[in-house]
Amino acid sequence: MQASHIGRTLEQGVATLRRDDPELFALLEDEHRRQTETLSLVASSGGTDASVMAVTGSSIVNVTAEGYPGKRYHAGCRYVDRAEELAVARTKQVFGARYVNVQPHCASFANHTVMQALLKPGDTVLGMALDQGGHLTHGSPVNLSGKLFDVHGYGLDSKGLIDYGHLRELAREHRPRLVVCGTTSYTRVIDFDRVRAIADETGAYVLADITHIAGLVAAGLHPSSIDAAHFTTTCTFKQLYGPRGGLIMMGRDADEVSGDGKRTLSQLIQSAVFPLMQGSPEVHTIAAKARAMGRLLQPEFRELAGRVRADAEALATAMSRRGYEVIGGGTDNHIVLFRVPPHLNGLAAERVLESCDILVNKNKIPGDTRGAAVASGVRLGSNTVALRRMGPEQMDRCAGLIDTVLSHTRALPGGGVELPEDVRERTVAAVRGLCRDFPLPYPSATETL
Numbered sequence: 001m002q003a004s005h006i007g008r009t010l011e012q013g014v015a016t017l018r019r020d021d022p023e024l025f026a027l028l029e030d031e032h033r034r035q036t037e038t039l040s041l042v043a044s045s046g047g048t049d050a051s052v053m054a055v056t057g058s059s060i061v062n063v064t065a066e067g068y069p070g071k072r073y074h075a076g077c078r079y080v081d082r083a084e085e086l087a088v089a090r091t092k093q094v095f096g097a098r099y100v101n102v103q104p105h106c107a108s109f110a111n112h113t114v115m116q117a118l119l120k121p122g123d124t125v126l127g128m129a130l131d132q133g134g135h136l137t138h139g140s141p142v143n144l145s146g147k148l149f150d151v152h153g154y155g156l157d158s159k160g161l162i163d164y165g166h167l168r169e170l171a172r173e174h175r176p177r178l179v180v181c182g183t184t185s186y187t188r189v190i191d192f193d194r195v196r197a198i199a200d201e202t203g204a205y206v207l208a209d210i211t212h213i214a215g216l217v218a219a220g221l222h223p224s225s226i227d228a229a230h231f232t233t234t235c236t237f238k239q240l241y242g243p244r245g246g247l248i249m250m251g252r253d254a255d256e257v258s259g260d261g262k263r264t265l266s267q268l269i270q271s272a273v274f275p276l277m278q279g280s281p282e283v284h285t286i287a288a289k290a291r292a293m294g295r296l297l298q299p300e301f302r303e304l305a306g307r308v309r310a311d312a313e314a315l316a317t318a319m320s321r322r323g324y325e326v327i328g329g330g331t332d333n334h335i336v337l338f339r340v341p342p343h344l345n346g347l348a349a350e351r352v353l354e355s356c357d358i359l360v361n362k363n364k365i366p367g368d369t370r371g372a373a374v375a376s377g378v379r380l381g382s383n384t385v386a387l388r389r390m391g392p393e394q395m396d397r398c399a400g401l402i403d404t405v406l407s408h409t410r411a412l413p414g415g416g417v418e419l420p421e422d423v424r425e426r427t428v429a430a431v432r433g434l435c436r437d438f439p440l441p442y443p444s445a446t447e448t449l
């Protein structure tokens with residue numbers, strides 16, 4: 001095969017990096033080894049395809065292209081225009097959307113942009129509270145969204161399910177201009193239609209941030225928010241396995257006339273992304289989004305999404321069978337949230353598992369008496385293990401490893417943890433074996449170059 005210009009550029013870049021910057025080069029090699037040799041059960045982790053990485057590493061990065069295709073502020077945008085049009089068209093096809101903006105630098109920016117398009121400082125917003133599973137950008141007081149707007153938080157009921165009744169009460173009481181839904185740790189189906197009905201009743205717009213479940217939505221394994229919400233946002237690197245970046249999408253409300261009586265809602269978003277919020281777009285990332293969307297349109301992606309679901313289900317079952325309390329009683333998506341045994345806390349569990357190359361994160365659970373920095377739960381996710389082609393059998397194995405580690409761990413006063421060395425060694429060896437037998441879809445660190 002003839003080497004492409006991209007391949008030759010990357011090759012030259014790697015050679016220069018290795019020669020001129022051995023310190024950074026070694027760091028990148030170590031990071032690659034870490035990814036290939038550890039078991040990532042972090043719910044927000046995905047895995048970017050090598051072809052997507054190749055796009056982000058190509059010389060398209062050099063194009064400055066403020067504006068939109070056909071309406072740029074610079075010459076020389078012929079090909080980036082086509083790449084952006086391709087990204088938009090494919091994203092529309094993947095999600096069944098009528099309007100898509102592929103320029104947001106990340107999901108956080110996408111959320112801020114929708115808010116800036118619709119709201120004035122001081123306007124009222126309902127968002128899921130951070131400690132109930134909402135995201136920082138849904139109105140947390142430490143985030144710009146919480147500082148600019150009058151935010152009221154809703155959350156979960158005592159069973160750990162979204163309390164739509166309370167959401168409706170809050171909406172009737174505070175008459176928000178925007179209701180934000182979508183979460184970072186919820187394991188059940190989000191009823192976007194119900195949120196929309198509440199918003200319609202009280203005259204609010206709905207923003208659905210589907211960052212965590214976007215892949216399941218794309219594969220038809222979770223109800224879609226595209227037509228239910230006015231606006232849908234997501235990042236492209238978690239469950240869409242693409243580059244780091246964000247999207248704003250709209251369905252049936254795209255052509256609805258906005259409050260000013262002149263522009264449509266999608267026109268508001270278009271001018272809010274640029275020039276209100278952003279300058280020149282990351283054209284290499286936009287091209288990589290096109291590539292990621294191309295992959296989502298392939299039948300293999302449906303298989304992968306199916307595996308994400310099957311693996312999460314198997315993990316939940318395997319943890320319950322070992323006596324762990326799985327929050328919400330199971331899972332409808334890729335996330336499994338469980339209560340850590342009483343002799344530990346979430347932070348201790350996260351640390352001791354990381355020392356065995358099993359990556360998870362501590363997470364608050366409903367009614368948690370501990371703060372978010374310690375927490376009483378652990379959140380698992382199946383995106384990366386499914387990408388490795390692990391199936392339910394391996395999930396039982398993973399649950400067994402987690403259980404062995406946690407049940408042998410002793411919490412020390414002052415927050416430390418102690419695990420017998422032989423347990424650690426056996427677990428690390430088992431993790432190595434699993435990672436070797438189920439490799440990520442790019443070269444492992446031990447393969448000869």
Ligand SMILES: *Cc1c(COP(=O)(O)O)cnc(C)c1O
Pocket residue numbers: 044105106107108109134135137182183184209210211212235236245246
């Ligand atoms: C991760 C996450 C984000 C932030 O995504 P970025 O692209 O990193 O800004 C926003 N919303 C939700 C629900 C998330 O889980």
